[in-house]
Amino acid sequence: MRLPRLDSAIPAAAWLKSYRGRDLSADLVAAVIVTIMLIPQSLAYAMLAGLPAEVGLYASILPLIAYAIFGSSRALAVGPVAVVSLMTAAAASRVAEPGSPEYVGAAIALAMLSGLMLVAMGLARLGFLANLLSHPVISGFITASGILIAASQLQHVLGIDAGGHTLVAIVTALAAHIGETNPYTLAIGAGATTFLFWVRTNLKPLLRDRLGISPFAADLLAKAGPVAAVVVTTSAVAIFDLGARGVDIVGSIPEGLPPVTAPPLDLDLWGSLATSALLISVIGFVESISVAQTLAAKKRQRVDANHELKGLGAANLAAAFSGGFPVTGGFSRSVxxxxxxxxxxxxxVLTAVGIAATAVFLTPLFFYLPKATLxxxxxxxxxxxxxxxAIKRTFVYSKPDFAAMAATILIVLGVGVEAGVVSGVGLSVALYxxxxxxxxxxxxxxxxGTEHFRxxxxxxxxxxxxxxxxxxDESLYxxxxxxxEDKIYDMIAERPELKHVVLQCSAVNLIDASALESLEAINERLHTAGVQFHLSEVKGPVMDRLQRAHFLEELTGKVFLSQRQAMAELDPDTVARAEGRRLERELHAV
Amino acid sequence: MRLPRLDSAIPAAAWLKSYRGRDLSADLVAAVIVTIMLIPQSLAYAMLAGLPAEVGLYASILPLIAYAIFGSSRALAVGPVAVVSLMTAAAASRVAEPGSPEYVGAAIALAMLSGLMLVAMGLARLGFLANLLSHPVISGFITASGILIAASQLQHVLGIDAGGHTLVAIVTALAAHIGETNPYTLAIGAGATTFLFWVRTNLKPLLRDRLGISPFAADLLAKAGPVAAVVVTTSAVAIFDLGARGVDIVGSIPEGLPPVTAPPLDLDLWGSLATSALLISVIGFVESISVAQTLAAKKRQRVDANHELKGLGAANLAAAFSGGFPVTGGFSRSVxxxxxxxxxxxxxVLTAVGIAATAVFLTPLFFYLPKATLxxxxxxxxxxxxxxxAIKRTFVYSKPDFAAMAATILIVLGVGVEAGVVSGVGLSVALYxxxxxxxxxxxxxxxxGTEHFRxxxxxxxxxxxxxxxxxxDESLYxxxxxxxEDKIYDMIAERPELKHVVLQCSAVNLIDASALESLEAINERLHTAGVQFHLSEVKGPVMDRLQRAHFLEELTGKVFLSQRQAMAELDPDTVARAEGRRLERELHAV
Known part of the structure; x- marks a missing residue:
């Protein structure tokens, strides 16, 4: 009877047992569509990460199978994604020259480290750590990364050499080299960009409303937009020999299945990539878990954060050992x-088969694919x-949240992705x-006329x-x-006639050791001033803890169950006065 | 009429205006006692910091005057202290060889950086930052530092060379070199240690109870213990020429007032010392403000944290420009x-005059002072x-607080002071x-029978x-x-017959932007499940903020002033049933 344990360790065991023919046909349709979408994306994100095109394909084969076995989301589509590719580029280019074998080794090492970290976090049940990234920080990070990535791709659209890791560097480089723009590249890049924007915003309604195509088919055709752009521009480059006119093309991609690779055995390298790998892991996990939970909720399914960590960890380890680079669950592809x-x-799994078939049979077709299209x-x-x-909404709702968001955006754009996310998290915590x-x-x-205190x-x-x-109105910590302490001392300093202070703890959910010492200090200070110190409405768990300390024995006053009880005992006249008015009022009403 | 502004910028302006003759006589008595205490301490802490003896004297002159002008505590005694000296040694020895001029330069640079940081924090009103150090972390840090410092001094008591920055390193070095112990040094060191412990624990009661000396005089005599040890052991070394027998002595100290110095103008050095300077600043500030507040409270005076920052900053800048090293308000000396x-x-100021006189006239007397006595x-x-x-009390009261304390102690002893304090703060925040x-x-x-909900x-x-x-029972952030979200989904999943969910927010003091998004998600998810979502007992400031967002418009239910009101409207029958029982019970009682 070890099956239940297998079930919980390997989620695939659960769904495989009840797998049926009609599941297969549904999965097959989805896989075909995702494969069509993933082919250009995998090539493009490899380029964004500064890696050869085939690395993108490799990262879209074994990692998908590993996630299918160990992951817990039923709809998540794993593979290269934009933000993680950008972070990979930032980290790898710090330790190696883009284009060098060492650079590819660094990307593989990042995948391995990230995989190990994710698995370790899953085993240690640290899924809750993702909560340290507040929504405004994530939202700011994604927005700024999007802007940074888009800017970094303008060089390919223009056919010039103008990269950089900050917005300022990119804009400066673009300004310096814009005169070198290749008109053919620009025509292809601008044309493809315009076409894809049009597909995204206008094609679907057109197909559906004007041509009466079913929404599902319209959606499918719209998703094939990038493939259409690839086919058209690749054909144009091949037919008119635009490569000879300076249009950058993908060139030859090795045919065949992913090689078996191992990350370079270099502890110094691992050490210098560790922080980046951690950030890639956390950001990748947050992106992935968000979409997985959203999709699971629609079908009333549950996603377990710790299973997700292990599933994504397995996917990254698979990437590391098959010539890939860091992967995670992508938002748009999963949807x-x-x-x-x-x-x-x-x-x-079926998507992986599709990409594998592409890697084996179709890579010659991408020879003339212009980088501008990617x-x-x-x-x-x-x-x-x-x-x-989201920036505006956050500004209106909460200035501290907005500050964390703005800092994240400015630092991502001005310093880099890693600094941005670290500052965002630090600032969120500090502001809280x-x-x-x-x-x-x-x-x-x-x-x-009531027993309430306000x-x-x-x-x-x-x-x-x-x-x-x-x-x-806060936990004391x-x-x-x-x-x-300061506030209470200020309050009593103004009231020389005072005999009792009652601290109403109805909103106090925690009193930590530091706060306990402060309460002891307050008790002692009030004692020397001839004032008794009382507590009221202390919550059960807080009281349980206080009973383990000496404070209650030293307390000069009492702990009252309710604020009214405290007042009734300490100053019955005032309570009578307060509640007597009720009588008055009622008599008045009669 | 600029005087009030001067008053608030320079606290000295306030107390100087009303300074009288009897204040002077009181201050003079205190200054004489503190000077007697400070002379051996300043030499000893310079040795602990790995600096020449005169640096300790220099750090006890101008910094005291600077603090007297800019500080706000009336009783704080500023100067070299043990923990900060240890931290100075740890930081300076990372960038320079102890004994070299660069090492002294690093200490001066630390004083300058620390001074600038403290002043900046004071101007930016960042005094509250010290609160990030929880009591258990501070207590653990001080305890571990005390153990580490005591261990580091054993080499001088034994007359061997066995330093180190961790307890393991020190113990290992002691074990390796214990065979080289110098018997004369050991006799002096062990004798002085025993004598000083006896003075601390037994002399005062003896003088007071057996010899009938007044408590004040007994206290005074006990404080002079270190001076007696210095006099006796120095004389012994001089008379018996123990220096020739291998007893390490202080040797010649340059006579005269502190030189005017400037920190080395080396941005790389400043950069590599910045973190250490920040930690020294924060730890020094926390030690200082704690004692300052305790003493001020006894006289019903107030200490302003931001003035304290500026005062300590001025003291450290004065140290940097007069050949000293980082200083702060010391606990025992202030008491x-x-x-x-x-x-x-x-x-x-008068203490500074006393130390200046010592530096000018008395340094030849310290030539034969054995380091073992220091x-x-x-x-x-x-x-x-x-x-x-404190360790035991914290363990009993709170395991998370104990975890932060234990981590601080173990990391100070095992890795070093800086790593210890950083981990302690990080862990405190993470555990919270x-x-x-x-x-x-x-x-x-x-x-x-009541309107209460439990x-x-x-x-x-x-x-x-x-x-x-x-x-x-917590703010939502x-x-x-x-x-x-998870918890509410779990709760509704078990209750298919549910029509309403009411979230009672009586202990919610904050809803940040992330929590607002979660509430929106909960609202939408409940809506699709046919359940209305309501809030009750939302606090004023929280409600004010919610009104700035769209959430209240989207909310499928209402916001009720009280939980009872919510129930009375959503399920009057149940409320009637609950409150009807009162009648029943009362009838029963009749």
């Missing part, structure tokens, strides 16, 4: 896979990731700590001369412990 | 200064910082995020079939947004 009816990860497919794909509306380091604290009084600044309430009731 | 009656920072004063001083009780990333969520029902697992309450009420 297409899902919409085309993929029922199980078998669709991924650049056009990249530009059109990534500009759809740019979401300027800063927000909670100055918690909202209100002096409360009793709402006349902020004296917002409500007309009854307060006591001798008892100061303070509600703190190291970042705000000192602020709490 | 002595306070207890001896220091009324104003003038005590610091090591003994360091060991006795730092072992009093070791607080093993982890704690709040899985918030406590309770399904609530109405307590019969956790169904802890109380006997009335719940509805059609309305699920969930209370979330990026680290827990996804968890909230």
């Amino acid at each position: 297409v896979n899902f919409d085309a009816g993929a029922e199980t990860p078998m669709a991924g 650049a056009a497919t990249i530009i059109v794909a990534v500009l759809s990731l740019v979401d300027l509306g 700590l800063w927000r909670t380091s100055r918690p909202h604290m209100a002096i409360v009084g009793q709402v006349p 902020n004296v600044d917002r409500h007309s309430v009854v307060t006591s001369e001798e008892v100061l009731s303070i509600r703190v 190291f970042a705000n412990a000192r602020y709490l | 002595v200064n306070f207890d001896a009656g220091a009324e104003t920072p003038m005590a610091g 090591a003994a004063t360091i060991i006795v001083a730092v072992l009093s910082l070791v607080d093993l009780g 995020l982890w704690r709040t990333s899985r918030p406590h969520m309770a399904i609530v029902g109405q307590v019969p 956790n169904v697992d802890r109380h006997s309450v009335v719940t509805s079939e059609e309305v699920l009420s969930i209370r979330v 990026f680290a827990n947004a996804r968890y909230l």
Whole structure:
């Protein structure tokens, strides 16, 4: 009876058991569509990563099969994606010259390290770490990466040499070399870009509404846009011999299945790529899990974050050992896979077969494929990731979130992708700590005629001369412990007649060791000033913890179950006054 | 009328205006006592930092005057302290050979960088940053540093060469060289250590209780212990010519006032010391502000964190330009200064005069001072910082806090001081995020006969079939947004008959942009499942913010002022049932 354990270790065991004929036909249709989409994408993203075209194909074969076995999402389409390719280029070009064998080795090493890290994170159940990337940081990162990637591809559209890792570097290089623009390349690049934008925005409605083609077929035809662009421009280059006129072409791609490769055994190299591999892993995981969860939710299925880590880890290890580069679940491709009816990860296996067939039989067809066409497919794909509306929404809703987002965008564009994501995460965390380091604290009084206590600044309430009731609207922990002390000392300094301070803890979900020391200090300080210190409405788990410390024994006052109970015992007259008004009012109403 | 602005920029302007003769006599007494204490300490901490003895004296003159002008604490005694000296040694020895002029230059550069950073933090009002160091991390750091410093001084007590930056390195070196122990050095070192421990623990009670000396005089005599040790051992070395028998002595110290120095103008050096300078600044500031606040509280005075930053920054800049090394407010010296009656920072100025006189006239007296005696004063001083009780208390109270503390201690001892403090801070923050990333969520029902709603697992309450009420006990932000989604989906998956979900937000102090997106996703997902989504008891500031987003327009349900109001509208029958029982019970009681 080891099958259940196999099921949970290898998700494929579960869906394979109930796999049927009609699943296969659905998966086959999806696989054909995704393969058509993936062929130009895999070549294009390899180019974006600075790698030979065949590496893109290799990264789209074994990794897909590995993910189908170990991944938990049924619709995720794994393979090279734009942002991870950009990050691969940034990391690999720091340690090797683009175009050199060392550069390819660095890409393979990144895939291996990223695979190992993802598997380790999955085994250690660290899926929750992805939550450290806040939505505004992810959104800003994707938008800025999209802009950066689109800018980096303009050189191919113009047929000049103008790369760079920051927007400033790219724009400067473009400005310097724009005079060298090749008119044939520009014609192809601009034409392909315009055509692909038109396909994306206008073709589907046209096919559907004007020509009466079914929505599904219209969608399918629209997705084939890049293939059409590839066929037309490749034919044009071949027929008119535009390669001789300076149009950059893909050239010869080795035919055949992926080679068995191993990452270079170089610990120094691994060390210098480790941080980049970690960032690639985390960003890739976040992109992948987001789309996997969205798609799973539509079918009321569940995606397990720790299985996803292992599945993506396996895919990257497969990439490393078959001449590929880092991969993850792509957003648009997965949506297409899902919409085309993929029922199980078998669709991924069939896609891999399709790409393998391409690698074996079709690579000679890509000889005349102009790089400008690949650049056009990249530009059109990534500009759809740019979401300027999100920037505005975030600005309106929350300035700290906007600050984290803006920092991420500016640093991605101005310094680079890795610095951008690290700063974004750091700033998110810092701003959260800063927000909670100055918690909202209100002096409360009793709402006349009720047992409720509310902020004296917002409500007309009854307060006591001798008892100061303070509600703190935040968990008490190291970042705000000192602020709490300062604030309470300020409040009592203004009230010499005070005999009691009651801290209402209804919104306190945690009191950590630092805050406990601050409470002890407050208790002692109030004691020397002749003021008793009480707590009220302490939550169960917080109280359980306090009972393990000496604080409750040292506390000069009591812990009351409710704020009213505290006031009823410490200043019954004021409570009577507050609640007496009810009587008055009711008598009045009669 | 610019005086008020001068007052707030230069705190000295305030206390100088009302300075009187009796303040001067009080400050003078304190200054004499602190000077007696500071002379051996300044020499010892310079040795700990790997610097020539005179550097310790230089760091105890101008910095004290600078602090007196710009600092805000009235009792703080600034100068070299153990932990910062250890950190200086760790940082400087990474970029230069101890004993070389470059090493002294690095120490000066650290003082300058630290001074600039402190001033900048003060001007930017970043005093709250010190709160990121949680109490357990600080406590663990101080304890581990104390152990590390004491271990590092054993070589001087034994008269062997066995340094190192980790406990393992030091112990290994001690084990390897213990055979070379110099018996004369050991006699002096062990004798001085024993004597100083005895003075610390037994002398004061002896003087006070047996000999009837007044507590103040007894205290004073006990503080002079190190001076007595210096006098006796120096005389012994001089008389018996122990220097010739291998006892390491301080040797000749240049006579005179501090030279005017400038840090080496070397941007690479500054860059490689920047992180260390930042850590020195933060640790120094935390040590200083803690003691300053404790002492100020005793006299009901206030210390302003941002003024303190500027004051300590000025002190470090003064150190950099007068041949010193990083300084801060020392704990034990400040307590002595306070207890001896220091009324104003003038005590610091007078102490500086005392040390200056020492530098000009007394340095020849230290020629035969054995390093073993200085090591003994360091060991006795730092072992009093070791607080093993705090480790146990933290363990009992909170495992996450204990984890941060243990990590800090182990990494300080095993890797080094800087790595220790960085890991401690990182771990504190990570553990806090982890704690709040899985918030406590309770399904609530109405307590019969009341308007209160409580956790169904802890109380006997009335719940509805059609309305699920969930209370979330944490602010909603990026680290827990996804968890909230998952948890709510899990809860509704088990309840097919559900029509409404009410999220009770009484403990939600913040909803950030990530959490807002999660609420939008929950709203949409519940909508497709035919379930309405409501909020209740949303706090004022949270509501204000929500009104800036589109969420409230998209919300399928309502926002209720109270949980009872929500239930009364969504399922009046259940509320009637819950509140009807009161009647029943009351009737029953009759």
